[in-house]
Amino acid sequence: MTAPPTARAAAGSSRATPDGAAPGGASPRRRGLRSPRTRARALELAFLAPAALYLLLFFAYPVAKNVVMGFQEYTTRTFFTGEAPWVGLDNYAAVLGSSLFDRALLNTVLFTGGSILGQFVLGLAIAVFFQRRFPLSGLLRSLLLLPWLVPLIVTSAVWRWMLDQDNGVINRAIGLLPLVDARPGWLTSTSLALLAVVLVNIWIGIPFNTTILYGGLQEIPGELYEAGALDGATGWRAFRHITWPLLRPVVTVVLVLGVVYTLKVLDIILGLTGGGPANATQTLSTQSYELSFRQFDFGQGAALGNVLIVISLVFAAVYLRANRRAVDE
Amino acid sequence: MTETTGRAAPTTSPQPPAAPAVTAPRSARRSRPVGEHGWGSTAVGVAIIAVMLFPLYWMLNVSLQRSSGAVATPVLPFDLSFDGYATALREQSGNLLTSLVVAVGAVVLSLLVATPAAYALAQLRIRWAGGVLLAVLVSQMVPGIVIANALYSAYSDLGLLNSVAGLVLADAGLGIPFGILIMRAFMSAIPTSVVEAARVDGAGQVRAFVSVVLPMSRNALITAGLFTFLFAWGDFLFALTLTTTGEVRPVTLGIYTYIGTFVNDWSAVMATAVLASLPALLLLVVAQRYVSAGVTGGAVK
Numbered sequence: 001m002t003a004p005p006t007a008r009a010a011a012g013s014s015r016a017t018p019d020g021a022a023p024g025g026a027s028p029r030r031r032g033l034r035s036p037r038t039r040a041r042a043l044e045l046a047f048l049a050p051a052a053l054y055l056l057l058f059f060a061y062p063v064a065k066n067v068v069m070g071f072q073e074y075t076t077r078t079f080f081t082g083e084a085p086w087v088g089l090d091n092y093a094a095v096l097g098s099s100l101f102d103r104a105l106l107n108t109v110l111f112t113g114g115s116i117l118g119q120f121v122l123g124l125a126i127a128v129f130f131q132r133r134f135p136l137s138g139l140l141r142s143l144l145l146l147p148w149l150v151p152l153i154v155t156s157a158v159w160r161w162m163l164d165q166d167n168g169v170i171n172r173a174i175g176l177l178p179l180v181d182a183r184p185g186w187l188t189s190t191s192l193a194l195l196a197v198v199l200v201n202i203w204i205g206i207p208f209n210t211t212i213l214y215g216g217l218q219e220i221p222g223e224l225y226e227a228g229a230l231d232g233a234t235g236w237r238a239f240r241h242i243t244w245p246l247l248r249p250v251v252t253v254v255l256v257l258g259v260v261y262t263l264k265v266l267d268i269i270l271g272l273t274g275g276g277p278a279n280a281t282q283t284l285s286t287q288s289y290e291l292s293f294r295q296f297d298f299g300q301g302a303a304l305g306n307v308l309i310v311i312s313l314v315f316a317a318v319y320l321r322a323n324r325r326a327v328d329e
Numbered sequence: 330m331t332e333t334t335g336r337a338a339p340t341t342s343p344q345p346p347a348a349p350a351v352t353a354p355r356s357a358r359r360s361r362p363v364g365e366h367g368w369g370s371t372a373v374g375v376a377i378i379a380v381m382l383f384p385l386y387w388m389l390n391v392s393l394q395r396s397s398g399a400v401a402t403p404v405l406p407f408d409l410s411f412d413g414y415a416t417a418l419r420e421q422s423g424n425l426l427t428s429l430v431v432a433v434g435a436v437v438l439s440l441l442v443a444t445p446a447a448y449a450l451a452q453l454r455i456r457w458a459g460g461v462l463l464a465v466l467v468s469q470m471v472p473g474i475v476i477a478n479a480l481y482s483a484y485s486d487l488g489l490l491n492s493v494a495g496l497v498l499a500d501a502g503l504g505i506p507f508g509i510l511i512m513r514a515f516m517s518a519i520p521t522s523v524v525e526a527a528r529v530d531g532a533g534q535v536r537a538f539v540s541v542v543l544p545m546s547r548n549a550l551i552t553a554g555l556f557t558f559l560f561a562w563g564d565f566l567f568a569l570t571l572t573t574t575g576e577v578r579p580v581t582l583g584i585y586t587y588i589g590t591f592v593n594d595w596s597a598v599m600a601t602a603v604l605a606s607l608p609a610l611l612l613l614v615v616a617q618r619y620v621s622a623g624v625t626g627g628a629v630k
Contacts, residue, residue, distance in 0.1 A: 043534050044453045048461060051446030051509060055461075058502035059468040062479035069478070079485055126377060134370035140378045142617050147381060149609035149620070151563030153581045154602040157588050158388045161595050169387060169402070206381065264472040267565045271585060288474045293570055298478060305475040312470045 063309065069302035076296045084299075091303035100279060100287060101304075108283040108311075111198055111269075112262045118202035120255060123209025128239070130210070131217050141214070148207035156271025159200045163187050163272075190280040193273050197281050201268055209254055216250030217243065256318050263312055284308045385606070392599035402595070413596030414604075421601050424583040427493065428562055428605075431579060434497035435504060435561035436554045442501065443508030443553060444546075448538055450509065451516035452524055462513075465506045476502070477570040484571055491576045499567040504557025511556075515549035516542060552619045555612055562608050580605050 070091055072084040095101060130141055147155070162169050163186040171183045186196040220243060228234070228242050266285045269275060275282040275290060282290070284304060292301025392413045393406035450458050480499060481490070489495035519542060527537040543550070565581040572578060584605060587598045612620055 040534065044449060044455055047445040047449035047453065047538070048455065048457075050442040051505060052461060052464075054442050054502065054505055055464050055468055058476065058480075058499070059464075059471050061483075062476040063471055065479035065482070066475050069482075074482070079482070129370075129373070129377070132370050134374065135368060136371050137374060140371075140374045142613060142620070143378050144381055145620060146385060146609065146613060149559060149613060150385070150606040151565070151581055151584075151609075153563070153565045153584050154388070154605050155384070157584050157598055157602050158384050160588055161391065161592075161599070162384060162387055167402070203381070203384070260470050264474070266474060270569075271565075271588065274589075285472060285474055288472075288478070289570075292474070292478050292481070298482065302475075302478055305472060305478055308472050309470075309475060312472065315470075 066302040066305050066309075069299055070306050072299050074298040074302070078298070087299065091299045095291075095300050095303045095307070100282065103279055104282045104284050104287045107194060107281060108263065108285070110194060111201070111265070111281075111283055112259055114195075114198040115201040115205060115262050115265075116255060116258045118198065119205030119209045119258060120251075122202065123206045123254075124213050126206065126210045127213040127217055128243070130214055141211075144210060145207050147204060152204070152267035153271050155200065155204055156268055159203075160187065160272055163196055163200075187273050188277055190278050193277055193280045197269055197272055200272060201262070201265065204268065205258065205262075209258070212254050213247070213250060216247050220246045252318075256315060259315050260312055263308065263315075284311070388599050388602050388606070391595050392603045394596050410596070413594070413598075413600035416594065416597035417600035417604060420597070421580055421583045421604070424578050424580040425604060427577055428579040428581070431493055431496045431500060431564075432558050432561040432608075434493065435500035436557045438497060438501040439504035439508050439557045440550060440554055443505045444512060444543070444550065445538065447509050447512035447549075448516055448542055451513045452519070452521065452542070462509075465509050468506050473566045477566055480567075481570055489571075491572050491574050493577055495571055496564075496567060496577065496579070497561075499571060500561035500564050501557070503560040503564065504553065507556055507560070508553035511553050512546060512549045515546055519545055548619065551616065555616055555619055559609060559612065562605075 069084075071086055071088060072078075073087045073090075074084045078084045126144070130137055163171075165171060165183055165185040165188055168186070170186065174180055174182065174184070184192055186192050224242050224246075225238060228238050233241055264285055265283070266289060269281055269283060269286050270289070273281045275286040284307060288301045288304040288308065290301075291304060292298045387402075390404070390406055391402050393409055393411070394402055395408050395410040395412060446461070449455055450462060455461075476499075484490045484495050489498070523545070524537050524541060527541045528534075532540065563581060564579065565585065568579040568582040569585065572582065580601065584598065584601055587601065592598055
């Protein structure tokens, strides 16, 4: 759905650019009709053209290509012979009919829901805490950003070692607890792996949630709290009746963005578990990767990717509504 | 943007569009009636940050210990050793260099593309501006794997697989939407009269952009550049899918290859992880205000 506006912008500017680049080429009469306003317009569009082209090539084209690939038998052979026979809905039938699909869909929902819930609740709690003014709070807040800035694959590597069943620091800490004699196989047990992956993703998402929510909290006028305090609204009541209602727009944006981004997550799961054990952490994203780049069935990988896009689009409606004001601004 | 490919990852690389909504009147600041909280709160804050940063401490700790097979690591690096770094540099320095080249290339390309677009969207009255902006926002929802899936076959035809240029092109795509959003927010705040004054003085549209708007937007350019660097440097998905041989291999893929097999030298893996985290740490120390500005997106106004 990115295509129409960008396509028009690109087409318009490519038509227009030569016009602007060739001053004096037009006859005086035509110039009277078309320039300099037309030339100025052409130049304005030229500012936009590279970005429009980029969006077209690196976002619109991949989406269109995936839609097409979803109807094709697109395998390694295609790269040699150039042939990608049409197979109608076979790819979708194979992908949606596979027993793995239900699993991956459920995992995607649990992964996204669990991550967002955890990130948001903890992120908000930390943001509210940092509303207090105390020494070093600015320094601490900026340090909090660090987990979010390091490459995700680094995060995966670190947590993989921390969650190691026999020698990981997490299990060693658990071992220190009295009366506990367990060494959970965080990443190797089919019942725990998804939980472990969600916990790591929560850790990654807290800084983002905290930072955006903190920004939103700072915009709430202090006088409201003063007035509320006079009416006896302090602590939890102040949060419930002053903070929360006023924070709602920011909350909506954070949650919807969080969902859209978490649906696409691939790095963390590939790095931590690779989708295993026994597909316990396989999501639509990782499964799509698996189909395309491990089994080299690009048609099926594309079909699953398209399912993922449709799910994102459902959220997009909410997302764009939340952002409409920002766009129109 | 792909996860974040970034982050999304945050991937995720979340953030930009959130910003404008957060950007309400700033006058409200500093009038918070919160009573003076003292060092007690600081202690709680330090505890929160300590928990949050523990994994990063652990990374540093493990990286500084003698490679001990798969044995449990002591809590402090009493037995200080730089063997891990020696191994990491021996095996990964080429990959680190590749990452650096790709990231710098992506920054340059994405700024070249995004800056004029941001200016056009912020200052010129263009009919399709709303449409383009919408496209930028929607592009954030396209899953990275979908982009990789299509780019793989396109790159295969164009001979761009296993090339620095191919990665630069793909990674620049991570930074361009973000750059447009953040720089547009900033440039919108430049009074139209400033640009018009330049025009009246005889500067053309391009001159006005280059010699008036660009210098004024320095901070936004730095922020956009820094984040594109982080996105490209941390990119894993494109590195994984758009390279098939060891020829061109960013350090993220180097780490993935390490942990993809049984690891018997975690200190080397963690040393590589520390080296791969250095840009993030460096930016936070050197350019903290730009980083905060970037996270809160349009709040740069």
